[in-house]
Amino acid sequence: MVTRFFLNVILALAWCLLQDEISLRQMVIGFLVGLLAMLFFPRSFHQERRYFRKAALSVRLVFFFVKELLIANWTVVRQVLALKLAIRPGIVAYPLSLQNDVLITLLANMITLTPGTLSVEVSPDRQFLFIHFLDVADVEEEIRLIKDGFERHLLLIAQ
Amino acid sequence: MEFVIISVIGVLFGCGTYLILQRHLLQVVVGLSLYSHAANLALLVSGGLKRGNPPLLTTDAPYVDPLPQALILTAIVISFGMTAFATVLAFRVRQVYGSDAVDELAGGEE
Amino acid sequence: MQVPYLLDVLVSVLLLLGLFFLLTGTFGLLRLRDVYARMHATSKSTTFGVAGVVLASLLYLRYLGLSSGLKESLIVLFLFLTAPVGAHMIARAAYRAGVSLWQGGVVDDFKKWLDENR
Amino acid sequence: MNGVPGFLLISLILLPLLGSLVAWPERWRQRLAPAYSLVPILQLLIVSSFWTTVQAGEGIQCSWPWAPSLGLYLSFSLDGLSWLFTGLISGVGVFVFLYAAFYMADDPTLARLYRFLLLFNAAMMGVVLADNLVLLLVFWELTSVSSFLLIGFRSQRAAACEGASKAFGLTAIGGLVMLFGILAVYAEHGTLELSVLLADSTSISTATGLCFLVAAFTKSAQFPFHIWLPSAMEAPTPVSAYLHAATMVKAGLYLIARLTPLFADDPTWSATVTSVGTITLVWGGVLACKQVDLKALLANSTVSQLGLIVVLLGLQTEIALFAAILHILNHAAFKGALFLTAGTVEHETGTRDIRQLGGLRPLMPVFTVAATLASLSMAGLPPLGGFLSKELFYEGVLEADLLLTILAVAASCLTFLYSFIFFHGTFFAPALHSPQQQPASPHAEQHSTLGLIAPIVVLSGLAVLFGLVPSLAEALVMPAFRVIHGAPAQFHLALWHGLTPALGLSALTIILGGSAFLLRQRFLGAIRERQAAYSFNRLYADSLTGFTRFFQWTRALYMTGSVTDYIRYLLVALIVGLSIPLWHFFEETTLRVDIVRPEYYELGLAGLMAVAGVMCCRTHSRVVLVLSLGLVGSLMSIFFVLFSAPDLALTQVLVEAVSLVLFLLVLHYFSVIGSQPQAPRTRLLNIGMSVGTGLLVSLLLFAANVGPSLPSAIPPYYLSNSYLLAGGQNVVNVILVDFRGFDTMGEITVFSVAVFGVLALVGLGVRGQQPLGTLFMFSFPSPILQSFARLTLHLMLVFAIYLLLRGHNAPGGGFIAGVLTAVALTFQMMAFHTENLLREMPWKPLQIVVVGLLLAAGTGLGSVFIGYPFLTSAIGHYSFPLLGEVELATAMGFDIGVYLVVVGTSLGIIRAIAED
Amino acid sequence: MMPPDLFVLFVIGPVVTAALLAAFHKWDTFQRGVSLAVSLGLWGLSVVGLLSLLQEGQQGMVVLRMGNWAAPYGIILVADVLSMTMVVLTMTIAVAVVAFSLRTVEQAHQEHFYYPLFFILIMGVNGAFLTGDLFNLFVFFEILLIASFALLALGSQPGQLRETVKYVVINLIASTFFLISLSVLYRTMGTLNMADLAHKIQTTSGELDSTLTILSLVFLFVFGTKAAIFPLYFWLPGPYFQPSAGLSAFFGGILTKVGVYAIFRTFTLIFRHNPALTHELLLILAALTMLLGVFGALSQMDMKRILSYHIISQIGYLMLGIGLLTPQALAGTLFYMVPYVLAKSALFLIAGVVQAATGSTHLKAVGGLQSHSIPLSALFLLAALSLAGIPPLAGFFSKFIVLQAGMEIGRYGYVGIGLLGGLLTLASMLKIWNGVFWGEETGDRRPVSLWPLFPGIILLVFFIVGIGLFPGILYSVAQTAAAQVADPRVYIAAVLGMQD
């Protein structure tokens, strides 16, 4: 029930975004609309608790991600525009600590958006994330960075 | 700009015709889709390609002619329905008839 | 309608930056050796390219009072979510469908794992 | 005017018509069938009741309006001419009907025969009584139809069917030509009433007259239409006697006689009639002599005799006309008798082959006498009826010219010959049985065969009577003659006219004919053996097969069954048809150029569109084909953006996405493109047609854009009234749901039919082949995709609702929202297994479609119930707590209906495929 | 007098019915009962509607403003005598076809939307007859097209699918060109409303003539393809052969007539600027259509195929009337339409009975049916002879009136061709008769009772005979219609609300 209410609030917010107007009136309408959508499609969201702590953690994660992104982004531009393509691509199995699908999705997305890496597949047992590297020269370092960076933040949210 | 669009319409019609005359049913369906795109563009031109604001009364005049837009919308929806049916038909032809080559669908005149 | 000089320049720069990323992605698409590598280029560069353009429009249209910019940010948010998922979907499908890595590749844990679990 | 006589008159037609409609119950049918004979008996009584009227030279007329604006009246008239014919029809009818009861005593189809005969009888009565030309044609064709049914009575026999068709086909030619004549008469004179035309002695043009002649010739089996008559002998013998000897074939003579007063001084008419008659007379005689089948002999003799009458009608002199009418009477009597004779002979012996017949005289003496007398009357021997008309015939031709006289004598000799062959071969010659044949019936004339002989006796008795009591014949003939000739005859019929040239010719005929009969063994066999190198029958058959072959050949030439060919025809027609007026247009019109200058990137996008189109043509990859199409669609939406059409852009993008999904779902099932290339010539042709079509369309639109045009009042009206009257700021949406909401009603109907159609396509028929590719092993749903899908479902739905609700004032609306919803749900289907989704979605797409359709239609009908036109909208403003003031328009209800239809349809189609 | 707003029911009634039928597509009795009831109801209503128009003579015209918007801004439905006659005709055939379908449609087909699709088809046809707006006409064309697509393919048998593909492709091409012509029309004339268009053309002097000629030819191409005139008819015989007999009857009877009607309407109301060119062209095409159609029929050996080719030939006669353009000829065209549609549908239904009785309609495979069922033979003969123009059946007067119109203005050649066509028609009807009803009793006899299949056929033949016996009634209707059509001012005034 709480989950659904939370989803409904999110939907109301999204409504306000769409309306380009954040007001009580639009929140109410948005809530009703969201309710309608959930009424006809009672598909469950996810079974999470402690939303507000998680929301805070999520905001921290976003900032971390943007920072990482800006720092690392230069690399790919260099690689693409480099006159000589001296790269050795490969797919590496990354051992997952996360078990939650949504969070794994977020992790995979972040990895993809970070230069040089691309998530290819999650094993059905959630043990591995297979990552395509543009250059496998320093795989160990990369994996460590992901473990300590993105996945650590996500694990915090998962708890 | 009219002439540019008109030329594009011509090209689309040419390509559509070419595809419709091909052997493969899928190509025929795609050719028909090109036809309907071209026809929609023609309707767009029929309002005169004057640059103006979209016909939403919150923005300022001058507005473009709203009627062709409404007609195109109807046409798009209709041709979508038609294309959907034609596609499924082609798919069933392939399944049931065993061929999707148009000239193997010849006959039926004996 | 007139906009302040600074905004004008800022918007132009953001636009050009967006274009730069977009073109980079496209060049990557053309130059890189296999589909996986090409996806690296498009999934990132285009996303950032669009982000730049969107930022420009957000500033510009918001200044003109045409939009609060919330919806534009929705586009960026959405792209950041979908581009990687899309790349992932294509990559896994391509791999399964037998599109092999470029010969220069050295490590392939995925292949090993697939062979074990088949 | 329409008093008792009029009632009696039409009862002549109505009686048989009603009779033919009376069907006895099954178990009485056989026994009661002969009761049908009452009809001609009653008719005969009615006809005799007119005796005094016609003897006085008067007539009876009656008329009812039918379709006066078309000149149609149900008008009938009886004068001397029609009276004679009604007498023939009912008189011969009595004999034939009675005869048939015995002839087909044990045949279960007898009742049907009677009903057809009655139908014919009614038609024939109509022909001779009708006073309106169209009415005449009605009955004329009805005689053809009933004759068709009667000839084909034994429908299992191929020859019967062929004969029936031949008769119908050839007489139908006449009917149509007559229709042409009737149309011409109506166009010339504005009336269709024969009596009016005749009374005014209107000058009908010769060409029109010839139309009627053709009809008469076909009906009366004149050369070269005569070929149907021998083939018609497949009919049961009573039918042959009635239709093809005594009455129907005389309908043509009736028509010629009827029209004769109108063409009294028309040399073309006269020459045509005489010459056609002469050819028929001689040729029929020759053919008759050759025959070995009794009925065939009689049929050809009928052709010849009809020719004789036609000659006489053509000569148009007093004597000739009198002779013609007289011979009609005589011929009816003796030929009726002879046909029945043939029937009785066949009934008793089982054969009609004259070479196998013979020796019947001792067995059936009465029959022999009767048949012989009828034959002799046909041969023109005194003191029989045939002699009288033969004499007059000779007098008539002697007045005309020498060649005709010679031909007349020759033909009469032939008549003499075949008449003798007929009765001699049947009754007097020694019997010659082939081993297979049953011997001629040995039993004497018994009770059962009495009915088969009595009518013959009476008919040949009449033939004798007409000769012995010429005044009787004269009395019967005179009224008719007076009608044709306009005045009573100046002479009287008598057996003995004194020593006239005609008598000499008669004697010559007997001498020549008699010697030919005696010498017949010398040449008859040879003539019979000799097959004509080519005959009109062969010509008829060959032209039938020839035409059929020709039609098949031409059809095969263009009806290839290949849709590609058909498309080519269409396009060629279009290109050829339009290029000429386009050429004229550009020659004549001063072009007015008033256009928007393109931007460079617009040129680039246009170029890209062209590239995408060419990509579609060039690729051999199915996926690329589909994706390129998607590219074209996406570029379309960019164009819509460029030209200020946000609703269109949204719609186009969404439609493109759903189409793409649809294509990709079925793509596996298609074979690879281009596995069999087209021949270079075909390729060149295709390219040429493509270029031609593209150019044509471009030129067409170009012409529209640079040619003259009228200003439109419509856009200003929409722009100024959209908010004012319909309460919406998005004019496009207002047009869609209000100004032209009816279009949208239709559009969602098309859309919903797509889902019915697809469900039917997929749900019926065999499952068919597996897709060409096989699903890659070891694939499982991607958890990444699934969680993303979970995250976005409701967001997308809210977005869709947002677009739906704002549609009236901003880009969006039912269609766009509907497709977006469908896209959201399709996305769920792709991420999860379909079944899971179905569990969570408690209703079926079809139900959504139905609810949507009903909602849309119901919104529109609502206004009908309160007295406004369909789809009239109402707007109301309501305030709600928290929500503030909300505008509610009924158009919104309509739009929600659209939304539901689109959601349901898109989902339904995709699901139907996905589950297949 | 029928309330004008009810005329919309001819269009909306079927779609509501279709929706309900689709909702309960598995309920057998519901499907049949509702279909029969609604078709009968709409038929009765259409007759009442036509009668109420006829009461007012030449002024009898109902103009319905959809959404209460005036022309040319909103969409207008115009029920004049011509269009209502067509609606009555459509509903008559619909009743017969539904009655026939009750016993012939397979359960599986019924569950897969046979009846809903059929009612959508009716909606499209009626809408096309009634609309006064050219774009709306396009929409209704599409409605009837997609419904016919689905019905043609219903059953998904190989032959069906094959022919449906041809039908779909050709018709979609024509639809595209319809859109193109509408765009040219709107660009040059600034309106889509037919009355407005006619009005605009009347009030301008000749400067638009060459544009109009081009437009008329494009429209002729579009409508001609739907109507199956020369040289655009090639697609027709194949697809019309395939579906079940009930559908063939409706397709053969009504569908091509929508195209004819559109030509009739546009070439009498709008494109009259240069009849020496446009209508002369119509005449030439009419003659070729008449002859080639019947040539094709004579080359066939299957009853349904012969009938399919005949559709083409008869279209030629209709075009002849339109091309002649005199009031008499126009009345003749309408008079031609009615009996011919009745006869054609009846014949297709009879072919369905033959199929039901023997399992085939091929002349070689069937034979001697006359002895099997006298009533059936009688019905066939009446319908066939009417089609061939044998008096006093209705078809004769059709021919009589059209040809008389040709005669009056001295077009003897066309009259002659018309008569020749009639002769060949008769020949092909005799061919069917000889092949199916006479001859050796071949073909297996299925133990089916034929009587339940007859009511629909009897209804149609009843009208054929009735019109033949009382041609004056239909002729006066046709004259009223022609008078309305021949003088477009009445139509224009009624639609645009102008006073003379």
Add this chain to the structure above:
Amino acid sequence: MITPFVSVVVLIGITLSILLSAYRALRGPTIPDRVVALDNIAINLVAAIIVISIRTQSALYIDVALVLAILSFLGTVAAAKYLLRGTIIDASPLPPRRPG
């Protein structure tokens, strides 16, 4: 005011980018390559729409851009699903022409 000018330049640039991506879409060689290229085109079109909104000073087309973004994603996923059928190169070279 340089934005209008820059926006034209950017639009031209995006058009170029699209053309180049179209080349990849045509060349392939594998279907995933084509899919990626077409996805790239779609994203470029999204960008183009936004630039056009700047250029025409209208916020109306942002929704179009948003929807296009959603749909290009959907298309990619659908194409990926298609690929799982196991065919990657279905443009077969033409077989030798048969006589006749």
